[in-house]
Amino acid sequence: MSSGLASNLRVLRAIFAKDLRQATRYPTQIIMLFALPFLFALLVHTMGNYVGGARYAEYFAQQTGTTNVFVYQVLGGAIWLLSWIIIDRVGSSLREERISGTLEQVYMAPVNRFLLLISKALVQFVTFGITFLVVISLSIWLFDGQAVGGLPQSFLVLCLGLVPLWGISFLFAGLVVRLKEPYAFINVANLLFSILIGTYYPITILPSWAQVASRLLPQTYALAAMRQILLGNAPLVGLQETYAILALMAVVYPFLGFLAFKFFLDRTTVSGDLSKF
């Protein structure tokens, strides 16, 4: 048992080291990760300024309950991009292995496949965890110094929200294995998520049917709770309920996601299409 655990940890460490090495080979992409939430916030903020005129912040406060436009936007942008990158990277990494001609070898290795998927997301977790800390801390420090105390709790909410997000990414990884070209599908799904989770607005402005879909996504709860903790926004549900919902999703989503992945992988393996693209 212990040797199994040790070998699993060795696998995790090896894949993590490999992916980290690849990720750090392109430093401009890492800088981009830090810059994107700010750049999107700047873009939306400037557009809003143009549309709302001199009273744009007042209109914003009426709808969102906070006058701290920039932190509200940066928080939304950070969670949205985190969600996008995790879902995209877990799926894309398989696609890249396929294009590089290494997917078949990787999947023929005597390694637990669940572990392979988890490890693909591990680098994203670390890089985005650091990104989140820097981006959000910097925004809070610059625009709302009093909220700094809420950072640890909001980071806890984020970590809890990441687990079900991985589950969703497993489903997409399965689709990548089954479908030959996943980017269009992943892009559509990620954009739908960005609209549904209330990236730059509260989900209450969406139609009621869309709000139902919003409440199936862990990012919606994580983002609303973080805005509640850091900006004092009206909660989507109470904090205790948020923890409970995210914990439930953290159990159910990875389980369902892995089942879906295994289903698609088995079908692809039987048809002999694993390495085709």
Added chain:
Amino acid sequence: MSRVLEEFRAAFLKDIKIYSRYPSWVLGDVLVAPLWFLFFVLSVYIFSPPSSLTSSDMAQTLSSFFWGYTFVMLFNTGVVGIGQYMVIEQTSGTLEQILMAPINRLTIVAGRWAMAIVTDTIILSSTALFLVASQHVGIQLQHPLSLAAVLGLLEAALLGLGLTFAGVTLRLKGVVSAINYLWFGVVIFSGVFFPVTAFPASLEGLSLILPTTYYVDMIKHFAVGTPTILGSTVEGGLLCVFSVAILVIGWNVFGLMDRIVREQGTTGTY
């Protein structure tokens, strides 16, 4: 000349063949553009006066957004698409063979560029249909022929920019992030979603030295009827100069980078 045209045709057919092999790409293109538009509109709506979505001012603003968005899409598929094309060929291990083929250098990206025009047409048509179907936005198109001429000049400039990025991608690895920075710079400072006069004076100066500002300005002028910054005749002349200059620069940059990586033997490295 006929040989070059034959090469272009072959390159275009190859990319069409790849594109049509994945129906999900077509479906994705049809869906992604309206979703991006919806995402931006919802994000901006939160800043607008209550109940303004139904006002004629908002309809006018959204129509202007659409034409700004048209520019973004063309820029995206042209510049980013061509730049990334090199990365795709690199990772697929086919770049070295393509660059060693005895073909015109322009042919290498021409197929991708032509494909970009096809996908842009799909993307913008689906977005326009979505907007019209939503009953909040009527797409204004006041001078279609003049607009088509401006879009033609823009496509020539995008091909030049795409060639530049394709060349830089050959030489420097991991250029995609740089393209992203450029994308944000262009979208924010070229007055794509709001007029450059909305900037403070110092930033307005920056906008006015960007060639892309004048492409956006002329697109909106001929589509929605917004006044131009320098006058339509002056800007029309500027766009002709910009398009030719950017195309020539792109051609030379690509040729230079191609030569350098051949000498260094790093063509296929990524």
